[in-house]
Amino acid sequence: MKAIIVGLFALFAVFSVFSFSPAFGEITPNNAFILEGSGFAVTEETINTSEIDIAISTQRQTGSTIQSTVEDGFVTINDLDFLTTALQATFLREGKYIRISGNVESDSGEEASLRFFGRLVEESKSASIYGFTGRITNGDDSYKIIYTVKLSALSKIVPTTESKTTNEQLTIRILKGSSNQGIGNYIDTSSSRYFSQDRITIKPGTTITIVNDDVVSHSIKSGSENYGDRYNRYTADGRISTGEILPGKSTTITFDNAGFYRLYDPDYDWMGIVAYVFPNTDSIVLGQGKTGN
Known part of the structure; x- marks a missing residue:
């Protein structure tokens, strides 16, 4: 088993050094990112599959550290x-390295500590790829972590304004067929299936117009996600509730306060939007979905 573990880490090291050309990640304060990937959690006796999916908001910068x-x-x-409870992330050398540390909590309420370190190995116009190693310690169990993860890149959008005195506006469309989960109406599975945009970063005071291009009614609420719960995926937090949006109709949502918002349709809970509201930053979109039919 030890030989297998050593082999995995050696393979990871070779993969990081030789499989990718040198790259540099440009990370700036007051932005939001999605870090998602998979790999292995290894002990002396077992090799387990492991995944990570977290939302990160960058804040203050000191030198090349964010x-x-x-x-x-x-x-x-x-x-x-x-589930993430008290995690901090630090971007070093403006994104060439990432350090993540803190505590997470299991479904049963047990607390575990987490220490990860990632190195940028390649980037494209839409995302950056990192190789991560680290450790999760849960009671007497300690797992060595090997991940390949993607940090979603940010692409600018141009909000519309009716006049200098109006708030910025962004239109998001509920795509036709969104009420049918898993129906193969969309060829590009890397894009959002249900909304024209599903990951956005905006300034406080921005108004979003939700247009229903589907053939059934929808509604949008904000809440927290209950990870691992198949039957009650979200718990509403009362901050946003649009009421019914009839087919062909629209409604507006104004984000007055800064913060993190997870929006969802309570009748079709596979439909979700992640919104980050930050002051003093351009409006941007992480997940650019397909246009409606």
Whole structure:
């Protein structure tokens, strides 16, 4: 088993050094990112599959170091889910390295500590790829972590304004067929299936117009995600509730306060939007979905 573990880490090291050309990640304060990927959680006796999916908001910058907060997300080891409770992320050398540390909590309420370190190995116009190693310690269990993860890149959008005195506006469309989960109406599975945009960063005071291009009614609420719960995926927090949006009709949502928002349709809970509201930053979109039919 030890030989297998050493082999995995050696393979990871070779992969990081030789498989990718040198790259540099440009990370700036007051922005939001999605870090998602998978790999292995290894002990002396077992090799387990593991996944990570977290939302990060960058904050203040000191020199080439940018302090950040993990707003939401989870880490899994086989069927065991750990929810983010008190994690901090630090971007070093403006994104060439990432350090994540703090505590996570399992479904049963047990607390575990997490220490990850990532190195940028490649980037494209839409995302940056990092190789991560680290450790999760849960009671007497200690797992060595090997991940390949993607940090979603940010692309600018141009909000519309009716006059100098009106708030910025962004239109998001509910795509036709969104009420049918898993229906193969969309060829590009890398894009949003249900909304024209599903990951956005905006300034406080921005108004979003939700247009229903589907053939059934929808509604949008804000809440927290109950990771691992198949039957009650979200818990509403009362901050946003649009009421019914009839087919062909629209409604507006204004984000007055800064913060992290997870929007969802309570009748079709596979439909979700992640919104980050930050002051003094351009409006941007992380997940650019397909246009409606």
